Amino acid sequence: MSLSVRSLNGDSSFLLIFSPPAAPHVLSSPGFFPGSFTILLDPWLVGPSIILNSIFSHSEQRGKPFISNLKKLDPEPDLVLVSQDKPDHCHRETLSQLPADTESTILAIPSAAKKIRSWKHFRPELVHALPKYVEGDGQSVYRIVLPPPSPRGTCGEVTVTWIPARRDISKVHHAIGITYRPPCTVLSMPSPMHYIDLPMSPPPSPASPMTIASSPRTIVPSPYNDREKTLSVIYSPHGVPYDDIRPYASSYLVSESALPLTALLHSFNCVENPWWLGGNISAGSPGGLEIAKNLYAKAWISAHDADKENRGWAVKLTQIAQHAVGEVKKMLDEGTKRKVLPNTDVVSLGSGEQHRIEVG
Template identity: 80%
Template sequence: MSLSVKSLNGDTSFLLVFSPPVAPLSSPGLFPGSFTILLDPWLVGPSIILNSIFSISEQKAQPCISHLKELDHEPDLILISQHKPDHCHEETLRQLPPDCESTILAIPPAAKKIRSWKHFRPELVHALPKYVEGDAQSIYRIVLPPPTPRGSCGQVTVTWMPAKRDIAGVHHAIGITYRPPCTVLSLGNSAHYLDLPMSPPASPGSPMTIASSPRTIVPAPYNDREKTLSVIYSPHGVSYDIIRPYATSHLVSEAALPLTALLHSFDCVENPWWLGGNISAGSPGGLEIAYNLYAKAWISAHDAEKDNRGWAVMQTRIGQHAVDEVKEMLQQGHGSKSKNTMKTVVVSLASGEQHRIERG
């Protein structure tokens, strides 16, 4: 089982491909049970807030594709984390045909904005629920059918964790998990499936029935449940206190720890308070999340150099952190977690590069 993270523009546009541990060798394209998520696509044109006098951003690096039709497969899910145009980019999203089959899942202000374009079928655009501990309805769930008639369904879950009193409206995290559909293989031939009784899909509420009870984070393999891949996407950063309830309930009950990948900024970005104050938490915020969730990989997000102009960015201050600096911060240890317990791979992906994380 693996997760492949590909950067499409060197910034916050990523293609996530979740792959199951096994699949028939004859299957074309993606393995049955694979699932693809397109994050915040911005491939063409500038990002303008209000007007070009207030704020305009242009990418310095060329995206590895110029049109969404260049993707190998239509994504299963398109995830939009903000309503601002560098995340919810109308010109790029309109590259998708109105009759596309991809589900668009966006935080509520972004979903409202996308619906206002009247480009996509309304039933394809969904508002991302805000996570509430113990509430099964606060997690968006997608059932993955097994590749053969005899097997058990998998599941993808997505939820939104916004910060409290966030002036800039950019600090939040999106939690994603992927549990593949299961089929039992013959020990004699890994390409042949055993004929087992059909397993019904899990009840949508079942993973959350014990979410309200006190829990301790225990990374696999010490958790004996079937393993699950997990991602935290927080390009601007958010306090770990916001993520903790989700981690200690949903991620624990799904056997989704250690965290497979953290997509989080390295660089700290500050504006004057009247322009939002802190814009990007950078490495200090990411370190706390990586340590507490035993992240296997930390991938830079929202750190690409851009040509930023306009009144809103005249007083912006950026504190840059290179990959080696972030590695050194991790190696210094954090509280009771010494450098010997942290094996996080730190990665900065240029446009077109990808990183693959395996989980046995």
């Protein structure tokens, strides 16, 4: 089982490819496995991103995107996720490249879903508002059931939820939580042509892969786990405080056997505006470091750090503190003395590049 993360624009547009254990190891172009589940994140491939008007904020990508049109994704992604209503994440010109009769489900935070519906490009039943995560509320997670590959197999499941920061002047600090459990076909040992009779849903697990230690802020691995492994992703390009993610991690991700975290997609660079222009725009490495360490992330992939051509009144006072891959890796390595997981891959992807994470 694996997760492949491919950057489509070198910034915060990604294609996530969740592949079941039987998938081949070689990606086809532009990158789909047979039987995989694909999620397109915040596509912005063409044209500028303009907030209010070009005088206030005008942003263009300097680099060339991996693809120039979403129609080149064949087959279409199973799911399109939009994490913000700002145009560099909810980009009308790019999203409208998808045909009006697309079969892709479009999930967006409520304000972005409202904006997308107002375009009247997609069928209304395809556009859904992401639920806000509430601990203990089963309705606060959007669920997609993946049918088994055979009548005797087990269903898989994809879940998505929205975790906004509790205190956020700029209204850009959100996290999207994603989990993937593959559908399975289990063959009997005596004859590979016969299937073991399995229930259509996984049995409850007597032990989760992670347990909460005595400190409510610490999650530690458990050596006992007999449940099917689940991949997990936190996508937070602008960052969100770990304290806002912790209830989701310590409750939901633990119950789903989805820890350690498979991938964290989070900015490396810190971006600051004056308080009256929103204050902190990207939490950068300090914020991502806390999430990666506490959730034992297998990979931390840079998001929203591309070099862009920005102009306009809103960006004149913006300050950016850049952090390279080596600096971020050093920050993580310094935590080994405090017995945190030292083997996080720290990755910055250029447009078209991908990183593959094998699990199990």
